[in-house]
Amino acid sequence: MSAKLGYIFIAPALALVVLFFLAPVLMTGVFSMTNMSTATGITGGSYQITPSVxxxxxxxxxxxxxxxRIGSESYSISEKGLLAATKADVKTELVEELRERYLGETFASRRLFERFLKKLDNRPRSIRTLKSTSPHFRKSLIKERFASTKELLQSLEEMDLGLTQVQTDELVDASYTGWIWTGENFRKMFLLPETRQILLNTGFYVASTLLLFNIGFALVLAVTTFYLPKGQAALFRALWFLPRITPSVLYVLLWKWLTWDTGFINAVVTNFGVTPRNWMLDTAANAWVTVIMINGFIGASMGMILFSSAITSIPKQMLYASEVDGANRWQQIRHIILPQLKWPILFITVYQTLSLLTSFEQIFLSTDGGPGSSTEVWALSAYHTALDNYWGNLQYGYGAALALVLVVVGVIMSLIYLRFFRFDELIKTPRIEQ
Incomplete structure (x- = not known):
């Protein structure tokens, strides 16, 4: 009975995990094995022979x-063309004259066909009418869209091209505009020269932000506030927590106000003869410093709270005893506080690594990967590829492949961290309880 009750209570959590984690990951994996884009659509495609094909x-x-021959254009007086002309309100007398006298005739070009129309008894009375009439009789496969393979094959047969089965298959495959299953995304990923740069950017961004701020600076803040009076420590922590609770747009906007060429920093340094410049985007080095600080202060606030809680849980007797033995502050930190923070450091390391790998919000709002692509990280590249790029052809399949790599890397990094921090030892039952 107790087991069933446990399953009942855990069922909503499992449903949420499946719905909001497993399902998106599986869908990402599915999309990554396709060439879906705005050009192909996501619901299937049609067939269209273009000059590029x-x-x-x-x-x-x-x-x-x-x-x-396929690319050539001709004009033919056929029932199909006459019907299209009738629907377009072309003069009835002209349509009937073409049907009765010239049905089946073909002209090699639009110019010849329009010359022919001018000589008819019921010819179009204006150039505009003439130009609007001729397209109804155009006979060409170029840029004509076919909803199915059958329609395309029928049009090819009408042209009597003498195609072999192999040639027909090649034409059909090349003219298909929909998405197909393919593993080309991953091959493309490793062949593109910019992939290496984006990978290096991501590694540098994650390592620098994690070590300098999310762990390093967070530890400094936590230890510093531990030795402050309670009131001052609480106020200090509250101030450092502001970057995390401030809306991202407003937070990044404040940084832009600081670093713009008309911002606060320039307002100060120009008094000392320094030339105004955009301190965020003028060089790649400045962009990286800004990006790391923007994200670092957010991550440091979380680490500070977690580390502070862990430090306050250390028995006071240990600290008092160390003081009696003559230990100074640094010795207390090194030999008592830091060893007790192994579990919190593991959690922050794993959590913030995954967070930094997959988040791009602050980079997108601040530098958008610039200047150039010097601060383009993997997650931002996936977003640009799949959802927002300059050229307009959004590549859903390739973007999903980039995102799937992040999932795999995140899992691998988590396993490495658990091994490095000896997670199995951390969760062992204390010897005193054995």
Whole structure:
């Protein structure tokens, strides 16, 4: 009965884990094995032969004479064209004259066809009408969209190109505009030259922010406030917690106000003859310093609170005894406080590593990966690729592949940390209780 009750209580949590963690990860994995983009859509595609498709096939050795015929444009008086002209309100007399006298005739170019129309008894009376009539009789596969393979094959057969089965398959595959299953995203990822730079940026960003601020500076703040009077310590912690509770947009905007060429820093340094500049984006070094500080102060506040709680839980008798033995503050920190913080340091290290790997909010709002791509990290690159890039062709599949790599790296890093900090020993039952 107790086991069933436990399952009932844990069921909502399991459902949330599946819904908000496992399902997104699985969907990311699925998307990463496709070439989905704004060009292909996500619901399937159609078939369209374009000049670029013909050029690509020509480069692959496809018969260029056939490609030239496919790419050619002609005008034919057919029932299909006459019906389209009727629906477009082309003059009835003109349509009937074409049907009765010239049905089946073909013209090699638009110019020849329009010359022909000018000679008819019921010819169009204006250039505008003439230009709007001729497209209804255009016969070309170029840029015409086919909803299915059957429609495309039917149009190819009508052109009597004498295609072999292999050539037909190549044309169909090349003209498909929808998404397909592929592992090309991962191959592309490792071949692109910018991947290495983004990887180095990510490693530098995570390591620097983690060691300098999320752990290092957080420990300094926690230890410092521990030795302060309670009132002062509480006020100090509250002030340092402000970066975490401040909305990201406002927080980054304050940093921009500090570093802009018309910001606070320049307002001060110009009094000493320093030339105004954008201290955030003028150089890659300045951009990195700013990005690390912006994220570091947020991470340090969390570490400070956690480390402070852990330090206050250390039995006071240990500290009193060390003072009796003549230990100074540094010796207390080194031999008593730090050894007791192994578990909190493990938690902060794992949590903040995963957080820094996957978060890009502050970088996006401050430098957006600039100047150039000097502060472009992996998570931001995945976002730019899948959801927001300058060229407009959002690559959902490739962006998902980048995100999936982050998931794998995060799991591997967590396992390494657990091994390094000897997690199994940390959770062992104390010997006194055995």
């Amino acid at each position: 013909l050029s690509q096939l020509g480069d692959q050795g496809f018969d260029r004479k056939i490609l030239k």
